[in-house]
Amino acid sequence: MKLLMMSAAVAVVMIAVPATAQVMTPDEYVMTAGASDLYEITSSQVLLETSQDPRLRAFAQMMIADHSKSTADVKAAAARARVKAVPAKLTPLQQELVAELRAEQGPARDAAYIAQQKASHGQALNVQKAYAMEGTAPALKAAAATIVPVVEHHIMELKAM
Numbered sequence: 519m520k521l522l523m524m525s526a527a528v529a530v531v532m533i534a535v536p537a538t539a540q541v542m543t544p545d546e547y548v549m550t551a552g553a554s555d556l557y558e559i560t561s562s563q564v565l566l567e568t569s570q571d572p573r574l575r576a577f578a579q580m581m582i583a584d585h586s587k588s589t590a591d592v593k594a595a596a597a598r599a600r601v602k603a604v605p606a607k608l609t610p611l612q613q614e615l616v617a618e619l620r621a622e623q624g625p626a627r628d629a630a631y632i633a634q635q636k637a638s639h640g641q642a643l644n645v646q647k648a649y650a651m652e653g654t655a656p657a658l659k660a661a662a663a664t665i666v667p668v669v670e671h672h673i674m675e676l677k678a679m
Contacts, residue, residue, distance in 0.1 A: 541648070542648070545601060545602070548592060548601055548603050548658070551646070551662075552614060553607060555585040555586070556608055557615070558635075559586060561581075564601075564620055566621065569627065573679070574670075581672070588661075592665075595657040595668070598655040599655035599658050615638075642669050643669045646666045650663040650665075
């Protein structure tokens with residue numbers, strides 16, 4: 519329970535931090551989007567190790583599929599924009615959140631996962647919308663614009679949980 523409370527507090531901090539103080543460079547966008555997708559995929563894989571909730575399992579599988587696709591879309595757009603897409607890496611905060619999920623079991627892990635997903639999708643939506651509107655690389659702007667409705671769909675699914 520203590521980890522769940524800490525996880526929720528960290529998740530709130532993730533949302534409280536503005537996604538962008540200024541327009542991200544194409545390199546920053548690719549790095550940020552890659553880390554976000556990697557976190558969604560990794561945390562969903564952790565959930566699938568133990569969750570017995572069929573609805574949550576289906577959501578986690580959707581996260582893996584959708585965020586794998588958005589990673590591929592951003593990489594392809596980066597290539598068209600001549601931006602080097604370095605391999606995605608979790609941020610220290612994302613590493614901590616994944617560790618917290620691993621430390622939980624059963625319903626506590628499920629609850630921590632939902633709380634983390636709500637926060638991370640709020641942040642991801644901010645990043646994608648900001649780059650879609652203000653980004654400087656047209657191919658990456660287009661990719662961000664196609665990712666926005668997918669993230670919005672995830673948020674709607676999370677609201678129902």
